[in-house]
Amino acid sequence: MAVGAIVAALATLMLSGFDNDSNLQARSPGGVVAKADKVFASVAPGDCLTWTKPDHSDLVELDCAEEHLFEVTDTVDLSRYPGAEFGPGAVWPDSLRLTELREEHCVPAAQRYLNGRFDPRGKYAVGLMYPSNDGWNTSGDRILRCGLQVPGLSGNPLPNTGRVAESDQSKVYEPGVCLGISQNLPTDPVDCAQEHAVEIASTIDLSARFPGGPPSKDDQDRFLEEECGRTTNDYLGGPHVLRDKTLTVFFDFIDARSWLAGSRKLNCMIGKGADQEGFAPIVGPARGRIMIDGQEPVPPPNSGRSTPTPLPGAAPLPPQPEPRPAPR
Numbered sequence: 001m002a003v004g005a006i007v008a009a010l011a012t013l014m015l016s017g018f019d020n021d022s023n024l025q026a027r028s029p030g031g032v033v034a035k036a037d038k039v040f041a042s043v044a045p046g047d048c049l050t051w052t053k054p055d056h057s058d059l060v061e062l063d064c065a066e067e068h069l070f071e072v073t074d075t076v077d078l079s080r081y082p083g084a085e086f087g088p089g090a091v092w093p094d095s096l097r098l099t100e101l102r103e104e105h106c107v108p109a110a111q112r113y114l115n116g117r118f119d120p121r122g123k124y125a126v127g128l129m130y131p132s133n134d135g136w137n138t139s140g141d142r143i144l145r146c147g148l149q150v151p152g153l154s155g156n157p158l159p160n161t162g163r164v165a166e167s168d169q170s171k172v173y174e175p176g177v178c179l180g181i182s183q184n185l186p187t188d189p190v191d192c193a194q195e196h197a198v199e200i201a202s203t204i205d206l207s208a209r210f211p212g213g214p215p216s217k218d219d220q221d222r223f224l225e226e227e228c229g230r231t232t233n234d235y236l237g238g239p240h241v242l243r244d245k246t247l248t249v250f251f252d253f254i255d256a257r258s259w260l261a262g263s264r265k266l267n268c269m270i271g272k273g274a275d276q277e278g279f280a281p282i283v284g285p286a287r288g289r290i291m292i293d294g295q296e297p298v299p300p301p302n303s304g305r306s307t308p309t310p311l312p313g314a315a316p317l318p319p320q321p322e323p324r325p326a327p328r
Helices: 004-019 031-042 095-113 133-138 217-236 239-244 256-260
Strands: 048-050 060-062 070-077 125-129 143-149 178-182 185-190 196-205 248-250 265-271
Touching: 031 060, 031 143, 070 095, 095 125, 095 143, 185 196, 196 217, 217 239, 217 248, 217 265
Parallel strands: none
Antiparallel strands: 048 060, 048 070, 070 143, 125 143, 178 185, 178 196, 196 265, 248 265
16 A cells, blocks of 8 residues: 555656667677577577676576566467568568557457466566567567566666576565655666665565455555554664654555466565655664765654654554653
């Protein structure tokens, strides 16, 4: 609930990020990368690939148990495409057309590959590897590879281990991880000493509380308000820390599509709502000294409770006991 709108916006950014050439995973064929071309030509669904160079000239296939960047889900041969759009002499498709091809071929391929259990809001995103301009025009290369990868907002996929079908697709991070900030929204993990939007306090598994079908958002909210409050206080060392640093607990919810794909976990996050929308930049770990928008937080007076204005849809902070008069 707490960052429902914000997390949804973040997911949109991740997917739309694939509209540029780097995230569509272009490769550059030619004499210096003949080995990489051979690898690319031989892979099949279920194979995993990795590389370190921007032109993919060191592309290698490896066991999916090892750290990799791309898991192949399908092959598309554009030379068999109806009409002359991709025939000999055809113009190399631009990034918009490649994005359309990804949506047309690779999104359904991901669902088939995972037997209908792909979480569109989860850890993985649909990717596409395609020929470079030179490969298209000089070598007549028309092969596309659909795949799954962990998207990074920096423009490059993030390393992953294990097959997607055997992994929990829940988009969660370990406690203590900080997510960077760009345009008031969370980005990729960064050192907490750098500016960030939120810090992960805990991971909540909803499967024990909701063993059946997808729970309603309201039911999730009620459960997570209590659990995130409790686990965040444990993480910080007491409820006074959250109060004194004027921070707020945020959490998302799992929609029916994600639930049916098998995702059950969510993060409890600590952050500070910006004056207008999104998050304010924080520097420093929440369990240490922090700066919010370049200023040290001012604790509220001991005689009362002061909380920051929550974001739209933000979960309230855990209820605190009313102050009691001192014994006489």
